[in-house]
Amino acid sequence: MSALDAPTIALVGAGSMGGALVRGWIEAVRKGGGLTLTVVEPNFDPELERELETVGAVLNPPEPGPVEVLVLAVKPQAFADAAQQARKFVGPQTCVLSIMAGVTMDALTRALGAERVVRAMPNLPSRIGRGVTAYAASPACSEQDRQLVEQLLEPLGAVEPLAAERLMDAVTAVSGSGPAYVFLLAEVLAVAAEQEGLDRDTAMRLASRTVAGAGALMLETGETPGALRKQVMSPGGTTEAALDILAAADGLAPLLRRAVAAAAKRSRDLGKG
Ligand SMILES: NC(=O)c1ccc[n+]([C@@H]2O[C@H](COP(=O)([O-])OP(=O)(O)OC[C@H]3O[C@@H](n4cnc5c(N)ncnc54)[C@H](OP(=O)(O)O)[C@@H]3O)[C@@H](O)[C@H]2O)c1
Structure with missing residues (x-):
């Protein structure tokens, strides 16, 4: 993964998919990418927790503040609960990236109060970095948001942009x-x-x-x-x-x-x- 241009990122949910993502970002930090990581996760994998600590990541902060990119990787059924905490990471400049299956952009905007939202669908081989992830971005997202999102999804494998959110049903059915x-x-x-x-x-x-x-x-x-x-x-x-x-x-x-x-x-x- 290439070095990222110093964004602040919060990840909510570091399970199987979130863990694969954040391991890639840790590598980017080690290569000199200036990103600042915050991770919320009730049950850290101990090895991942140690790796995050070595790159100065903030873990489970008691008082979260706005970040540039909020990434949601909890199970869809945990979203309602996770949104209470996640909302605190959202400010006027925040772009939200969700990999939760079936949670629409509309639902993300309503729950988090963000207009710049990206919905992505990875697949199982993403756990070993050999997957393919398709994503759709809301009209409020800038070209810069899209580029950053593509870089952030790279640890999961190949990344495919979609022209519209409605194509997510076809993506779900195929990849x-x-x-x-x-x-x-x-x-x-x-x-x-x-x-x-x-x-x-x-x-x-x-x-x-x-x-x-x-x-x-x-x-x-x-x-x-x-x-x-x-x-x-x-x-x-x-x-x-x-x-x-x-x-x-x-x-x-x-x-x-x-x-x-x-x-x-x-x-x-x-x-x-
Ligand atoms: N796995 C796939 O093949 C696949 C494919 C496409 C899309 N996705 C999507 O990817 C997302 C993550 O899937 P996954 O397989 O990585 O699930 P997972 O392994 O269960 O990871 C979710 C993590 O989020 C944590 N969590 C639960 N509630 C939370 C909260 N309120 N705040 C912060 N963290 C919380 C969970 O902790 P606990 O274990 O303690 O609950 C768990 O570690 C899902 O939304 C799924 O739809 C997955």
């Missing part, structure tokens, strides 16, 4: 829920491997490594999935026999289309609720 689809693929591939005679453990290792290796190859080469798929296939070969089924009109594409549409609809419905 937010997507890791579960891929884990299911590994699971069902392992079951199919067992049915072809492999023992359970070998089947699971082959399936997991295949999914992980294919993903890593796609990222490292930058080649499209379509181009890589063709590299595995030869005319009349084994892969083609399988893809005749998977890529058929009633194969994987319509199934995934229905699954993604159902997830996006659920996201829209939860948003209305």
Whole structure:
């Protein structure tokens, strides 16, 4: 992560996602980035707490004051409680960045009294810095706010700006829920491997490594999935026999289309609720 231009940042919730974020920011401080960190968390991971102390972070301040960026990383159901404390970090210049699933910009503005709000959706691999996070910023946000937010999200992996908040439902259905689809693929591939005679453990290792290796190859080469798929296939070969089924009109594409549409609809419905 590049050095940040001396902003004051408060993070509320240093669990799995918040912890991954703040570990990246600690690195930025060590590289000479002049950011000032305040973290509110009822149950610090002891190692993270020590690391924060070594870079002079303020932990659980009794009397919080306004900061430039307030980051919210508590579970959505804890937001109402956390907002009581979080509001004290908000002043006229504060930009709010939330990674809470399903909490709208409107709800953030109402609960915290901030106009400059950014809503971001990371995914599970973000915990190891290999995720993808899409974000949407309210119209009140400046270009500088967006740049700062992108830098702050970098420890989670790749960052994708969105043109509008309504696209968050599609993001939730694709990259937010997507890791579960891929884990299911590994699971069902392992079951199919067992049915072809492999023992359970070998089947699971082959399936997991295949999914992980294919993903890593796609990222490292930058080649499209379509181009890589063709590299595995030869005319009349084994892969083609399988893809005749998977890529058929009633194969994987319509199934995934229905699954993604159902997830996006659920996201829209939860948003209305
Ligand atoms: N994990 C994912 O894959 C994923 C993906 C997309 C979005 N997100 C979003 O990321 C957010 C964080 O998820 P997570 O998996 O990191 O959750 P988590 O591990 O439970 O972290 C939340 C942390 O916030 C703390 N907390 C609870 N109430 C608080 C309060 N009032 N003030 C300050 N801290 C408080 C929790 O402490 P206690 O443990 O003591 O309650 C916990 O350490 C969620 O809103 C989720 O929707 C997560």
